[in-house]
Amino acid sequence: MGHRERVQLMVGDWMQRLISPGKGYVPCPRKLQMFVWRLRHESLVVCANLMRRGLKLDQSKCFFCGRAEEDGAHLFIKCKHVKQAWRELGMEEERSRLEEFTSVHAMLDALWGFSEKKRVLVITLWWQWWNIRNEIREGELAPGVTETIRRVRCGALEYAERFVPKKKDRQEGKWRPPSADELKVNLGGAFIPGSSFCGWGAVIRDSTGHIIAARAGRHEQNADAFGAEIQAMAGAVALAADIGAVRVIFETNSQLLAEALDVRKTDSSPYAVVIEDIKLQLKLWFARHRYAHADEVRIP
Template identity: 40%
Template sequence: MHENLIRTLLFYARVVGRFNLFYGNNSLAVQSNLIRRGMVLEDTKCLVCQRIDEDGCHLFLKCKSGKEVWKELNMLEIRGKLLQCNGVQEVLDEIWRLDERKCVEIIAMWWIWWNQRNKIREGGEKVAAADLAYRARCLTADCLEFCKPARQDITFLPAKWEPPDAGFLKFNIDGSLKKGNYHGGWGVIVRDEEGHVVSAAAGGADGIHDAFKAELKALEVAIDLASSLGAIRVIFETDALLLMYAMNNPSVDFSPAAAIIEDLKIQCRTWFSKCSIFSCKREVNGVAHEFAKIGALCTTGTMKVWESDVPADIAVLVIGPITCILYIVK
């Protein structure tokens, strides 16, 4: 595994179990530790389930609400084995016996669960167990992909936008999120095999609670735009790995966005003879990102569409088969 990932695994495994009893480590800011440090709290109960006092063992293994996440990940049996361990070292030994994916998935789930607990502490809403499990799976996929050893026979070229094959249209998409008011924007730019702009669009939408929903909205609009253009061979390119994984997953999606994701999958299969969804580096997707920023400034339901004659007062595009740069004109 990658060295940084190993450090992460060790750190988060270290906070599980009865570490207070075995190592006297009181660094984790659970309720019982805060009381021990002299802080005055009205309640020491678990912030998530509100049942019993919160310590590391309860929060990460015993919590009734957390158990639902273990269930969604099909790891109740593993959880049971960890609960039988006597101390951190046994917990670690049990985890390292698992295959790499399960090992990383547990740590990813703990990371997301700790963040969820902290958001609840700050007055945030509880997130469904299915959603937390989905995020854990996506984070696991990202970690494993990041830690793959690089093939020695590959020469890595500088990041650049590449035109699609002849007969295809490439749709670069991006979403933008304004924190605090659940308003976001999306941007789409369409180019042909010669790098010429066929169309571009930007708009705003409410109900955008996170970055993934903003990216999902951008794809939804891009599919509609492709249909209106009469395109039958399309490539959708995004810098959102989670979106790419969700759309290319042959299994039925069970996340809170499942209905939208499955509907978009059906549209892609129905409307296009060939359809691919790829991910790219963020710098390659710069043009779509700038359009998404324009979209975030639009009111809900407002949509701006440009055809090949993009107005100079909006943007000047320099596009070729190698590079693509967007300059916003104020």
Template identity: 35%
Template structure:
């Protein structure tokens, strides 16, 4: 490295792994911890191809040949890792790789949501605020809570009729989770099973995870870590409902399901149900949601 050749007294080790001299290739592609992050985001094949590139121009040419979702995910990864590197260089504590991956997924969701607002021809339904479903359908909002340190989380969902009345709500704990996206996909399948148990025939499922909704609606295979769960979701829907849809909603419009997931984690049980007559707890959540978006 130049600083060594010039005999400048400077620690050139990677501030993250503290093992090898730092350069761009090591920082973004070769560091032991960043390799774990690429794998966590199911981008190992991209990392290996980038290692073959002879210069930055070739790297960007390759990135622009990827699907939009994967390209955006890589760019966010690089930016987020640069920020983490700078914090580590100033003595900051390193987050678990799973937590970094969770943040990157969330940033991607927010970015894609903003991009979708400007596109004239959007193939995916986007919900700006909670509203009654079309006649004959039941609206099912679901959400997940993921806790990296414990490797677990929880799910919650609320079902409302085309008149806006609460039909049922449920929440429960989930174990053996490795990522936020896996938690969202598992919560989705729990919500589908709950709706099927209630005998619902026509369902509209709403989630604030754009990555998940895109994967279900488009058959996106880039998210291979949850591919089995996605296929299970589709199979359950085809077997259980006469008609179904999956739509994306903003996080602010998914507050009831979010609160139920938080309750499910605190309660620590596999599943809690509120049927027939919703509890005061659920009624208060729904009333607050209606007040904000009514």
């Protein structure tokens, strides 16, 4: 480990102790850790904190609802607009529990009583909400609640992939063949932040590992990594249908994609039309299909 990596590790450990002393690890980037630290020490530049320091403001109301004075509790928990975001996230019960506390320290201590997954979702929601608040302050157009929650879920899943220590087992990283009457489609998308296109690829193998078919492509007008995974899934479904596959396993390393394709749920993301079309194609072409999650799979 080089000097730079040692310094980053020391800073990360220091930040963890500051924002959650004795409470455990927070799997998120340094900028979110600093955000939570500022929240704990009431140093975010919300209007209430600025006025407490003697600054005179022309506007001190909430930038979302314009009704109540803007403080941390109102901005992240009590505002009617953020309440809608909590409901979209399926965490209204948790929001109500945090609303009972009058102290930010007590509230954050209660937050650390949540499961790690919920804790990261809440912190990611607050971070996204804070960024949107600043955009509104600068006169920019805010995204809708549905788009905000999509960003929150994507961010939380990304942090889980990057920062949660992976449990090692003997099967980790090994491609597993399908049963004799099934075919397995491994698929994936690639996206470079800042670009407007993505690449995708899919390969179909049988129970012996023999390659039946493969296809790759490029899709224009793509906004994020999740869009790349959606295009990869669409291409994989088309490839499997073209070769006449009947029973198929679609293996992807995107947990968000597998959740979006759940037939029991209606997707409301910007990719809803593509996702619903994929669901329809799956029903039309395959007698049986299922999904598998691959974590850094090494294909022979």
